Amino acid sequence: xxxxxxxxxxxxxxxxxxxxxxxxxxxxxxxxxxxxxxxxxxxxxxxxxxxxxxxxxxxxxxxxxxxxxxxxxxxxxxxxxxxxxxxxxxxxxxxxxxxxxxxxxxxxxxxxxxxxxxxxxxxxxxxxxxxxxxxxxxxxxxxxxxxxxxxxxxxxxxxxxxxxxxxxxxxxxxxxxxxxxxxxxxxxxxxxxxxxxxxxxxxxxxxxxxxxxxxxxxxxxxxxxxxxxxxxxxxxxxxxxxxxxxxxxxxxxxxxxxxxxxxxxxxxxxxxxxxxxxxxxxxxxxxxxxxxxxxxxxxxxxxxxxxxxxxxxxxxxxxxxxxxxxxxxxxxxxxxxxxxxxxxxxxxxxxxxxxxxxxxxxxxxxxxxxxxxxxxxxxxxx
Numbered sequence: 001x002x003x004x005x006x007x008x009x010x011x012x013x014x015x016x017x018x019x020x021x022x023x024x025x026x027x028x029x030x031x032x033x034x035x036x037x038x039x040x041x042x043x044x045x046x047x048x049x050x051x052x053x054x055x056x057x058x059x060x061x062x063x064x065x066x067x068x069x070x071x072x073x074x075x076x077x078x079x080x081x082x083x084x085x086x087x088x089x090x091x092x093x094x095x096x097x098x099x100x101x102x103x104x105x106x107x108x109x110x111x112x113x114x115x116x117x118x119x120x121x122x123x124x125x126x127x128x129x130x131x132x133x134x135x136x137x138x139x140x141x142x143x144x145x146x147x148x149x150x151x152x153x154x155x156x157x158x159x160x161x162x163x164x165x166x167x168x169x170x171x172x173x174x175x176x177x178x179x180x181x182x183x184x185x186x187x188x189x190x191x192x193x194x195x196x197x198x199x200x201x202x203x204x205x206x207x208x209x210x211x212x213x214x215x216x217x218x219x220x221x222x223x224x225x226x227x228x229x230x231x232x233x234x235x236x237x238x239x240x241x242x243x244x245x246x247x248x249x250x251x252x253x254x255x256x257x258x259x260x261x262x263x264x265x266x267x268x269x270x271x272x273x274x275x276x277x278x279x280x281x282x283x284x285x286x287x288x289x290x291x292x293x294x295x296x297x298x299x300x301x302x303x304x305x306x307x308x309x310x311x312x313x314x315x316x317x318x319x320x321x322x323x324x325x326x327x328x329x330x331x332x333x334x335x336x337x338x339x340x341x342x343x344x345x346x347x348x349x350x351x352x353x354x355x356x357x358x359x360x361x362x363x364x365x366x367x368x369x370x371x372x373x374x375x376x377x378x379x380x381x382x
Contacts, residue, residue: 032071
């Protein structure tokens with residue numbers, strides 16, 4: 001079967017994005033990719049399953065519908081992100097800027113991510129999460145000295161913050177300042193011995209240090225510490241999906257059989273992936289921003305979709321307080337949607353029959369608490 005393809009050009013402020021979406025029948029996925037000035041930015045993919053007994057016309061129609069939905073979704077998300085970005089500029093909402101920056105960061109749209117993290121820091125210099133992702137933006141841009149500078153600023157506020165110290169250790173490693181990187185990572189491991197990522201990063205720093213001092217060579221023995229730390233990471237629940245398992249397996253294989261250049265390349269790639277992947281759930285951040293600043297009312301279908309997405313994480317996150325907090329927020333927003341819908345329905349009843357005493361009383365009661373309900377919701381989401 002032939003693949004299905006869509007292409008769109010999207011102008012947003014001074015930016016021009018190209019969105020390419022197509023099906024890959026042999027892999028049974030539809031993938032949508034975003035490019036800017038010919039450079040790959042980010043992608044998203046959806047699996048599909050076609051019934052073998054279906055006719056060709058139905059298969060093509062089905063594939064087109066999936067590809068079109070993904071394509072339009074990517075475009076609408078970009079439009080929404082830049083709409084919210086513009087709307088947030090004059091507002092002094094550090095958390096909203098951090099959330100929006102996180103989404104831009106996850107999509108590799110780094111200019112706007114940096115702007116939002118810098119605003120979040122300006123509005124609340126004590127919120128260290130902004131320093132972490134701002135520094136990681138510069139790591140993605142391969143501006144390692146700038147990343148070190150940002151992490152240093154964060155560590156002045158919270159000297160013993162593990163993620164900040166680990167991030168700084170990796171930035172220093174990429175800067176080839178191995179002695180300082182080793183000191184930073186050893187210090188944080190002394191305080192948090194079970195920090196698996198920092199242990200992996202320290203193993204690489206020590207390995208690179210020995211190479212630096214031993215002259216030019218084509219082969220080298222990778223310390224067992226590095227291999228053991230990769231195997232430890234491989235066993236962690238947060239890395240159980242196929243993407244991470246494949247990355248770990250590939251690196252272990254390369255360490256065993258590859259040339260020195262291949263080994264160093266794979267180790268650096270794994271360091272980069274581990275450091276720059278986003279640990280927060282972007283769907284929750286997106287939901288919050290769309291509701292608060294999206295410029296339109298979320299439909300009940302959208303609310304229901306977000307609830308299903310978050311509820312799908314229950315098995316992994318049920319012992320984390322933030323999971324239940326997110327569920328509570330979603331449900332109270334759903335309550336708001338139904339609350340406003342009930343106001344319309346009582347009004348319709350009174351409009352159809354002005355002598356309908358029960359409907360008139362219900363409308364009066366609900367209007368009296370409407371303002372208080374909305375104030376409560378805004379207070380929760382501020």
